[in-house]
Amino acid sequence: MIQRPRGTRDFPPEEAHRRRAVREKMIDVMERWGYREVVTPTFEHLELFTLKSGEGVIEEIYSFKDKGGRDIALRPELTAPVMRMYVGELHSAPKPLRLYYFANCFRYERPQKGRFREFWQLGCELIGGRRSDSEAEVIAMADEVLRAVGIRGDIHIGYLGLIRSMLKKVPEAHRQSIMRLIDKKERDALRELLQSIGAEDLGIMELISLKGKGALDRAEELSAALSSVEISTEGAGSAHSSLEAACGESRREGARASARSGRSPESEMKLSDFREMLELLDAYGVDATVDFEIVRGLEYYTGTVFEIYASGLGAQNQICGGGSYELASLFGGSETFSTGFGLGFDRIMEVVGEVDPPIPPVVLAFTPDVKVDAIRIAKRLRNVSPVIIDVMGRSLSAQLKSASSINAEHVIIVGRRELDSGKLVLRNMTSGSQEELSIEAIEERLRSAFARTTK
RNA sequence: GCCGGGAUAGGGUAGUGGUCAUCCUGCGGGACUGUGGAUCCCUCGAGCCGGGUUCGAAUCCCGGUCCCGGCCCCA
Numbered sequence: 227m228i229q230r231p232r233g234t235r236d237f238p239p240e241e242a243h244r245r246r247a248v249r250e251k252m253i254d255v256m257e258r259w260g261y262r263e264v265v266t267p268t269f270e271h272l273e274l275f276t277l278k279s280g281e282g283v284i285e286e287i288y289s290f291k292d293k294g295g296r297d298i299a300l301r302p303e304l305t306a307p308v309m310r311m312y313v314g315e316l317h318s319a320p321k322p323l324r325l326y327y328f329a330n331c332f333r334y335e336r337p338q339k340g341r342f343r344e345f346w347q348l349g350c351e352l353i354g355g356r357r358s359d360s361e362a363e364v365i366a367m368a369d370e371v372l373r374a375v376g377i378r379g380d381i382h383i384g385y386l387g388l389i390r391s392m393l394k395k396v397p398e399a400h401r402q403s404i405m406r407l408i409d410k411k412e413r414d415a416l417r418e419l420l421q422s423i424g425a426e427d428l429g430i431m432e433l434i435s436l437k438g439k440g441a442l443d444r445a446e447e448l449s450a451a452l453s454s455v456e457i458s459t460e461g462a463g464s465a466h467s468s469l470e471a472a473c474g475e476s477r478r479e480g481a482r483a484s485a486r487s488g489r490s491p492e493s494e495m496k497l498s499d500f501r502e503m504l505e506l507l508d509a510y511g512v513d514a515t516v517d518f519e520i521v522r523g524l525e526y527y528t529g530t531v532f533e534i535y536a537s538g539l540g541a542q543n544q545i546c547g548g549g550s551y552e553l554a555s556l557f558g559g560s561e562t563f564s565t566g567f568g569l570g571f572d573r574i575m576e577v578v579g580e581v582d583p584p585i586p587p588v589v590l591a592f593t594p595d596v597k598v599d600a601i602r603i604a605k606r607l608r609n610v611s612p613v614i615i616d617v618m619g620r621s622l623s624a625q626l627k628s629a630s631s632i633n634a635e636h637v638i639i640v641g642r643r644e645l646d647s648g649k650l651v652l653r654n655m656t657s658g659s660q661e662e663l664s665i666e667a668i669e670e671r672l673r674s675a676f677a678r679t680t681k
Numbered sequence: 682g683c684c685g686g687g688a689u690a691g692g693g694u695a696g697u698g699g700u701c702a703u704c705c706u707g708c709g710g711g712a713c714u715g716u717g718g719a720u721c722c723c724u725c726g727a728g729c730c731g732g733g734u735u736c737g738a739a740u741c742c743c744g745g746u747c748c749c750g751g752c753c754c755c756a
Binding site: 227229230231232275278279280282283285286302303305306333335336337338339341522523524526540541542544547568591593594618621622623624625626627628629630631637639641642643651653655658660 | 682683709710713714715716717718729746747748749750751752753754755756
């Protein structure tokens with residue numbers, strides 16, 4: 227007996243049907259927003275992902291050498307592949323590009339509730355748009371995608387512009403740790419670190435505690451006050467360029483760093499962009515909480531970041547994350563503003579309720595002497611309904627018993643008598659009533675029954 | 682990678698260091714070679730893997746695998 231590999235799952239017919247029904251509802255929303263599906267390879271060069279997320283991710287990537295000695299990785303996510311595709315073959319397509327994907331991804335992690343080694347992500351990337359408009363659209367669409375399957379997520383939106391400005395006044399070496407501590411909500415450790423480097427007056431602690439209404443106004447005050455705050459450590463502002471040069475980073479690391487530092491400070495400073503985005507979001511009718519504690523811990527995010535939570539998932543309650551980022555230049559393209567989100571499909575499946583039941587099949591029962599006629603009839607009826615015929619050589623009564631056990635709604639009985647008279651028996655398994663009809667009439671009946679169940 | 686709880690027919694379970702193991706359900710067949718669901722009967726089907734202790738292990742011990750909850754992490 228061979229078991230499944232750890233962290234993988236089988237989906238029996240019922241579950242596979244549920245997943246497809248939910249997936250189609252969500253995809254339908256994105257199509258209606260004008261997004262088009264893209265499909266990328268299941269495996270990529272390992273480098274694609276280390277370039278985006280750093281060498282640290284190798285630990286959690288399924289990677290291997292192929293027979294040609296190449297370092298290959300099963301995709302752990304889809305933003306990098308999609309941006310790779312954009313840079314490689316779509317960079318001169320009319321902007322903006324609205325792309326979505328739904329695909330399985332792989333990560334070598336400890337499985338737990340809502341987390342598997344093979345999992346499915348659904349997401350979008352809006353490439354080449356204007357900041358506020360793009361961000362508002364993507365967040366509003368994420369909300370609608372979730373609502374389409376009956377989930378009202380708790381949306382938290384943060385903005386990295388201001389925190390990045392604050393961090394400009396802090397030595398380069400500490401910036402990443404500060405972001406990490408914020409992301410992990412470790413307030414005490416954060417406060418300690420800020421004090422130890424003399425950065426407690428920058429307003430970081432207050433900023434990240436700002437939530438909901440009024441948060442933005444206060445953030446603007448903090449922003450205005452920032453220019454007058456200086457911290458007295460060793461030339462923080464100029465430290466990073468020399469540090470970068472001195473570090474002897476690899477070519478790739480250097481490319482990553484310059485892609486980030488290449489952004490103009492002004493573009494990160496503008497809280498007015500964020501305010502505008504929130505106004506647009508309001509116009510979309512989306513209810514979200516401003517929360518400057520959302521920083522997503524990732525270096526390539528450039529502006530608005532957001533996370534959506536759902537209840538009922540234990541420790542893994544985040545079902546969606548996204549924001550604006552700059553990755554095109556990292557992959558060799560020109561700098562392009564992009565916004566996207568990724569949705570954890572498996573976690574969504576944990577919290578969605580009932581979905582449409584599958585269409586019940588029609589069973590065509592026959593007597594052995596007319597099997598070939600039954601097959602011809604079944605072939606014809608499959609144009610209007612799922613049709614099953616016996617392949618076990620069962621007696622008529624056993625065929626009916628079997629039809630009953632699979633909850634078939636109708637059974638059509640074909641025998642010598644029916645063929646001679648040209649009228650087949652259509653039996654309703656629920657009521658037990660049956661009538662004799664021509665095959666054309668049966669087609670009509672099934673057509674309308676089918677239309678009802680799929681409506 | 683860490684902590685804790687688990688693993689007995691397809692699903693759900695019982696039990697004991699001593700005859701290759703309980704019951705329910707399920708699958709297949711039959712009673713029923715042209716009308717299902719009920720009932721009855723028959724068949725099929727199991728102690729995660731490897732080692733150890735023992736006269737004897739599914740039971741006790743160790744290691745592994747997988748599952749569940751949590752930690753770390755979460756692009």
